[in-house]
Amino acid sequence: MTTTTPSxxxxxxxxxxxxxxxxxxVSLGMPQLPAPDYPDDVRARLEADAREVVARYPDSRSAxxxxxxxxxxxxxxxxxxxxxxxxxxxxxxTAEVTAVATFYSxxxxxxxxxxxxxxxxxxxxxVMGGDAIFEALQEHLGVGNGETTDDGKVTLEHxxxxxxxxxxPVVMVNWExxxxxxVQSAKGLVDDLRAGARVEPTRxxxxxxxxxxxxxxxxxxxxxPGAVEAGGTAGHASxxxxxxxxxxxxPARVVHPRGSGTPAAAGTPAASGDSRxxxxxxxxxxxxxxxxxxxxxTAASDPDHPAGPAAEEGE
Amino acid sequence: xxxSTQYGDTSRPGxxxxxxxxxxxxxxxxNSPEKLLSPVLSAFWDEDRSWSLDVYRRHDxxxxxxxxxxxxxxxxxxxxxxxxxxxxGGAGFPTGMKWQFIPQGDGxxxxxxxxxxxxxxGTCKDxxxxxxxxxxxxxxxxxxxxxxxxxxxxxxxRGEVVPVLRRLHEAVREAYEAGYLGENILGSxxxxxxxxxxxxxxxxxxxxxxxxxxxxxxxxxxxLRPPFPAVAGLYACPTVVNNVESIASVPAILHQGKEWFRxxxxxxxxxxxxxxxxxxxxxxxxxxxxxxxTLRQLLDMSGGIRAGHRLKFWTPGGSSTPMFTDEHLxxxxxxxxxxxxxSMLGTKALQCFDETTCVVRAVTRWTEFYAHESCGKCTPCxxxxxxxxxxxxxxxxxxxxxxxxxxxxxxxDNINGKSFCALGDxxxxxxxxxxxxxxxxxxxxxxxxxxxxxPARSTAWADQDKHTEVNA
Numbered sequence: 001m002t003t004t005t006p007s008x009x010x011x012x013x014x015x016x017x018x019x020x021x022x023x024x025x026v027s028l029g030m031p032q033l034p035a036p037d038y039p040d041d042v043r044a045r046l047e048a049d050a051r052e053v054v055a056r057y058p059d060s061r062s063a064x065x066x067x068x069x070x071x072x073x074x075x076x077x078x079x080x081x082x083x084x085x086x087x088x089x090x091x092x093x094t095a096e097v098t099a100v101a102t103f104y105s106x107x108x109x110x111x112x113x114x115x116x117x118x119x120x121x122x123x124x125x126x127v128m129g130g131d132a133i134f135e136a137l138q139e140h141l142g143v144g145n146g147e148t149t150d151d152g153k154v155t156l157e158h159x160x161x162x163x164x165x166x167x168x169p170v171v172m173v174n175w176e177x178x179x180x181x182x183v184q185s186a187k188g189l190v191d192d193l194r195a196g197a198r199v200e201p202t203r204x205x206x207x208x209x210x211x212x213x214x215x216x217x218x219x220x221x222x223x224x225p226g227a228v229e230a231g232g233t234a235g236h237a238s239x240x241x242x243x244x245x246x247x248x249x250x251p252a253r254v255v256h257p258r259g260s261g262t263p264a265a266a267g268t269p270a271a272s273g274d275s276r277x278x279x280x281x282x283x284x285x286x287x288x289x290x291x292x293x294x295x296x297x298t299a300a301s302d303p304d305h306p307a308g309p310a311a312e313e314g315e
Numbered sequence: 316x317x318x319s320t321q322y323g324d325t326s327r328p329g330x331x332x333x334x335x336x337x338x339x340x341x342x343x344x345x346n347s348p349e350k351l352l353s354p355v356l357s358a359f360w361d362e363d364r365s366w367s368l369d370v371y372r373r374h375d376x377x378x379x380x381x382x383x384x385x386x387x388x389x390x391x392x393x394x395x396x397x398x399x400x401x402x403x404g405g406a407g408f409p410t411g412m413k414w415q416f417i418p419q420g421d422g423x424x425x426x427x428x429x430x431x432x433x434x435x436x437g438t439c440k441d442x443x444x445x446x447x448x449x450x451x452x453x454x455x456x457x458x459x460x461x462x463x464x465x466x467x468x469x470x471x472x473r474g475e476v477v478p479v480l481r482r483l484h485e486a487v488r489e490a491y492e493a494g495y496l497g498e499n500i501l502g503s504x505x506x507x508x509x510x511x512x513x514x515x516x517x518x519x520x521x522x523x524x525x526x527x528x529x530x531x532x533x534x535x536x537x538x539l540r541p542p543f544p545a546v547a548g549l550y551a552c553p554t555v556v557n558n559v560e561s562i563a564s565v566p567a568i569l570h571q572g573k574e575w576f577r578x579x580x581x582x583x584x585x586x587x588x589x590x591x592x593x594x595x596x597x598x599x600x601x602x603x604x605x606x607x608x609t610l611r612q613l614l615d616m617s618g619g620i621r622a623g624h625r626l627k628f629w630t631p632g633g634s635s636t637p638m639f640t641d642e643h644l645x646x647x648x649x650x651x652x653x654x655x656x657x658s659m660l661g662t663k664a665l666q667c668f669d670e671t672t673c674v675v676r677a678v679t680r681w682t683e684f685y686a687h688e689s690c691g692k693c694t695p696c697x698x699x700x701x702x703x704x705x706x707x708x709x710x711x712x713x714x715x716x717x718x719x720x721x722x723x724x725x726x727x728d729n730i731n732g733k734s735f736c737a738l739g740d741x742x743x744x745x746x747x748x749x750x751x752x753x754x755x756x757x758x759x760x761x762x763x764x765x766x767x768x769x770p771a772r773s774t775a776w777a778d779q780d781k782h783t784e785v786n787a
Contacts, residue, residue, distance in 0.1 A: 064532030103534040104515035129774035161436040165593035204478030221484040238443040240600025244348035
């Protein structure tokens with residue numbers, strides 16, 4: 001396990017209760033309640049933001065999803081402290097908030113990197129090369145699904161269909177589109193991210209950190225100059241039909257590579273029928289990508305959480 | 316050599332020509348893209364800053380709204396009904412009828428919720444639409460809210476598309492500034508607040524009642540119907556939930572007229588729509604055309620299946636719609652045509668797979684997706700998708716037995732139609748249809764003790780590598 005806690009991301013333990021030694025007796029793995037507070041200045045700032053979020057809705061509870069994005073923008077993942085904050089702002093129990101936070105896949109339940117790198121491995125992208133990209137990145141970065149590199153830069157995961165199938169295979173970084181990826185381009189991408197180079201997606205604005213992205217998701221517009229314009233008007237595939245309709249691109253022709261005649265003549269089994277190579281293909285465990293369906297730790301049960309595992313409430 | 320020979324049966328009438336005279340979408344003669352396509356929503360995506368209010372206005376933006384305001388709300392609902400516009404999110408329910416179901420004079424607030432949670436595998440039309448032309452949606456929202464007497468609308472956008480969220484934020488800001496949102500819009504007396512709401516990653520929230528629960532700040536789990544959202548939707552108030560493309564199509568109908576709209580497509584499936592071509596094709600992308608165009612026509616105009624390969628199977632409307640094969644190249648892609656051929660038009664997500672693709676692998680992966688995304692509320696879906704995955708993984712790995720195939724069918728049958736929402740039905744679709752068309756391939760995995768396909772041949776770069784070697 002190579003997950004790291006980027007320094008300064010977590011809420012630091014406060015007071016003897018949260019940093020104390022392991023409690024005596026039998027630990028049930030339950031966190032000590034209540035969760036630690038935010039520092040006063042952080043709380044004041046978040047409360048002002050939260051008021052703005054709540055004001056968008058006729059019923060305050062509707063603000064819960066954006067507020068979870070907001071607390072994620074503060075700490076990089078949804079902590080117990082963040083959940084308690086949401087509960088207090090909305091008049092809910094922490095259990096109600098936890099129930100929601102654990103339902104949605106965009107809420108991190110443990111610390112992650114500055115860049116969330118998601119490789120689409122739903123059927124179409126997987127077949128077009130997403131599986132190969134995901135496998136190569138795991139090897140290249142030395143991390144598995146949902147894990148973070150030692151430098152705290154990149155969290156790798158496989159993702160479901162991201163509505164960009166005409167740009168397959170697709171990789172998302174902090175939910176920006178990197179279209180038509182290859183194994184090489186994806187490796188270069190994560191290398192650049194780790195080196196701190198400026199990285200621009202195929203469509204969209206130059207990357208910001210995971211925390212900054214979470215703030216946009218909470219409904220606070222990206223204030224960076226030029227961010228809305230960046231990335232052009234539409235991707236090339238989005239314009240394919242329009243260009244044909246305007247007669248700007250002649251009907252596409254199938255062009256065979258020079259000197260190879262038809263692929264069938266070149267001996268490609270694909271053209272003459274099935275592309276069987278005779279040897280059974282044994283799917284590797286990494287091809288069974290939904291093994292993350294197993295229950296995940298919640299922030300509250302994370303033994304690495306700053307508040308630490310503790311005995312039951314009121315211990 | 317022409318491309319039409321690349322994807323199967325050339326003896327079929329219409330092959331290569333793509334202009335089946337019996338096809339109601341024929342719409343004139345010839346098969347040139349200029350005649351077969353009809354860009355409306357996508358008409359100016361290639362223009363600089365197409366997403367901005369300035370450019371939208373240059374293309375008659377917000378003119379439909381003025382025409383709508385000249386009508387009474389009831390007349391407006393009738394007009395949209397008469398246009399024949401049907402939902403573009405999958406089910407194809409008539410949009411005007413949905414609006415008409417909202418009880419008027421009931422003293423309750425009414426809400427419009429736009430479903431922008433585009434997550435169905437293969438579906439990729441609303442995201443480019445919102446990226447390049449968000450004002451068409453905002454204008455449609457104002458028109459719809461005037462019709463159903465709503466003063467608060469929501470756009471529920473899936474969270475995983477930040478560039479689109481950025482442009483929606485900007486478009487809403489522009490619309491407020493220009494007086495298309497806010498109080499007394501264009502002097503009509505309509506007050507309207509529009510909230511952009513980003514989801515947090517859950518396919519199920521594309522289901523309308525799960526979406527409403529999610530928008531209320533809860534886990535996204537579908538509700539039992541009735542009551543339908545039109546009676547008790549958001550906050551138990553009358554609510555219209557419409558897909559992005561449905562609402563975005565309304566301004567053009569108002570501006571150019573319902574007769575113009577009905578001049579495209581067929582009697583029961585009128586109008587234009589976005590078809591999304593993806594996978595092993597020469598030119599993947601968005602193709603806006605009258606309803607009823609065929610996959611053969613789309614492939615003919617766009618270069619066909621990738622060079623040297625042929626079509627094996629495809630989905631007409633995302634992974635939840637039963638798959639088709641090269642037998643179905645001439646099926647008119649409208650609600651009735653696809654339905655009559657045993658599938659559903661769905662979201663018009665045409666995912667094409669060539670002969671290098673293992674159908675067992677494809678179905679296994681889709682099934683893993685459904686198992687992952689099942690919300691867990693209904694037992695048949697939650698448990699059934701889990702067991703389907705176990706069986707499929709075994710079969711793909713060569714560890715299956717013949718009786719597993721009947722068991723797959725049986726489990727899918729016990730999911731289909733037996734849950735609150737359509738996610739379970741969607742999970743059963745690829746199982747049923749792949750066993751129908753490709754049972755032999757499943758059997759080969761069992762008798763051959765493994766998958767006979769090489770996944771490297773299916774990748775986007777497979778032939779590129781080969782060509783490099785040849786030419787080097």
